[in-house]
Amino acid sequence: MELKAVVFDLDDTLYLSTRFNLFARRQAIEAMMLRGLNVPFSKQWKLLNQIYEEFGSNFEKHYNVLMERLGRKNDYRILSAGVSAHHAAKNLLSYFISPGCFELLLFLKEKHVKIFLLTGGIPVKQWDKLNLLGIADFFDEVFVVEDKHDGRQLNDFLEFYDKLGFKRSDCFMIGDREDVDVKPMKKLGFKTIRVFQGKYSAKKKTTADFKARDLFQVKKILEKNL
Amino acid sequence: MELKAVVFDLDDTLYLSTRFNLFARRQAIEAMMLRGLNVPFSKQWKLLNQIYEEFGSNFEKHYNVLMERLGRKNDYRILSAGVSAHHAAKNLLSYFISPGCFELLLFLKEKHVKIFLLTGGIPVKQWDKLNLLGIADFFDEVFVVEDKHDGRQLNDFLEFYDKLGFKRSDCFMIGDREDVDVKPMKKLGFKTIRVFQGKYSAKKKTTADFKARDLFQVKKILEKNL
Structure with a gap:
């Protein structure tokens, strides 16, 4: 192959979203306890993580639901402390960039490989991460x-990519998830690397062309496939 | 009279919301320009303030509308920089407490005067301010x-207040607005002090029992009415 382009996933690929999310939730619970929420940390922790599972990460009211389930529905004094602390945690977002991220991106730049991002989510939230991570x-x-x-949502990307005139097999897709990253992109003819980072890393079975523990390993794989 | 209680408004009374809002908007425009929005500051400033006037401060998408009106609707890279910088400004919220606020609140505590807050808005946002201001x-x-x-929305407060067994005329209402603070509370029998802070301070006409430039003057008025 002739490596022409790389398509990255963002969460748990270039950015350790699972770790950041746990960090922000811990900060939030801590702040709520300091403002007087007398419920053991472990109980809140379990409940809050369940709520994230149940409603998904793009839901807007995780802490409202937490307070409701703790029988403190309208205690806005404490609720606001949690929400505020969770948001304030974003000031440290840049520490949660995946190790090796800059090395990898700089390496690709030097080699004149095109770099694309293909991520699921809310545009302004995903861009916020890119800005805060500095990438x-x-x-x-x-x-x-x-x-x-x-x-069907991949159509914009595919249309754009195919116009470039590169072969799909000259492009690597790099992501953490089997279902939304590896499988669909492999099916479309892209080469794939699965990075075992974050909450999906426990499921080891993969159809990816290559496996990597982190972005340092991704770089090595790409070097060999230049 | 025998001063039993004080009811405070929050925005532009205990907290200089107008000044903070202008600060946060400036930070946001600055961040968007640094991320590449090549539109003169003065033009963005005028537009953004119009948008706040038009949609009100509890609208959630001021910066989306700004970008739309600048013909950059889907430029999430820049949009996210603005939104993020506006939120980050909250880290400095405590500097925007009204001068004299702590002195006044501590004075009332010493005198065993009850202190209430009666504010319009979204509960979690208003509580967030109280938490961040430390009051x-x-x-x-x-x-x-x-x-x-x-x-009708004052009913909860009135019901609560009247149960305390204090005369309404033994309680001062302190706020910055003629229409929502002074008039209705005066009509209900409360004493009123209008504080001339923030964007409503230009309209000088008032039916309030007392006028004050800031919270230091409020304290003096209350001392004389103990």
Whole structure:
């Protein structure tokens, strides 16, 4: 192959979202306890993580539900402390960049490989991460789709990619998830690397062309496939 | 009279919301320009303030509208920088407490005067301000109503107040606005002090019992009415 382009996933690939999310939730619970929420940390922790599982990360009212389930529905004094502390945690977001991220992106730049981002979520939230991580300017193009499960949403990216005139097999897709990253992109003809970071890393079975523990290993794989 | 209680408004009374809002908007525009929005500051400033006038401060998408009106609707890279910088400004919220606020609240505590808050807005946002300003614990009771224009919304507060057994004329209402603070509370029998802070301070006409430039003057007025 002739490596022409790399398509990255963001969460738990270039950015350790699972670790950051746990950090922000811990900060929030801590702040609520300091403002007087007399419920053991472990109980809140379990409940809050369940609520995130149940409603998904793009839901806007995790802490409202937590307070409701703790029988403190209208205690805005404490609720606001949690929400505020969770948001304030973003000031430290740049520490949660995946180790090796800058090395990898700089290496690709030097080799004149195109760099794309293909991520699921809410555009302004995903861009916020890129800005706070300080990596926004590395990308030749960024695609934020609502739902990577929905193949149709990849159309914008595919149309753009195919216009470039590169073979799909000359492009690597790098992501953490089997279902939304590896499988659909492999099916479309892209080469794939699965990075075992974050909450999906326990599921070891993969159809990816390559496996990597972190971005340092990704760099090595790409070097060999230049 | 025998001063038994004081009811405070929050925005532009205990907290200089107008000044903070202008600060946060400046920070946001600055961040957007640094991320590449090549539109003169003065143009953005005028537009953004118009948008706040038009949609009100509890609208959630001021910066989306700004970008739309600048013909950059889907430029999430820049949009996110603005939104993020505006929120980050909250880290400095405690500097925007009204001068004399702590002195006044501590004075009332010493004199065993009850302290209430009666504010319009979204509960979690108003509580967030109290927490960030560090004054949440001073209040004997906090009432956040959606709309102080709507007299019916004062019912919770009135019911609570009247149960205390104090005469309404033994309680001062302190706020910055003629329409939602002074008039309705005076009509209900409370004593009123209008504080000339923030964007409503230009309209000088008032029916308030007392006028004050700031919270130091409020303290003097209350001392004389103990």
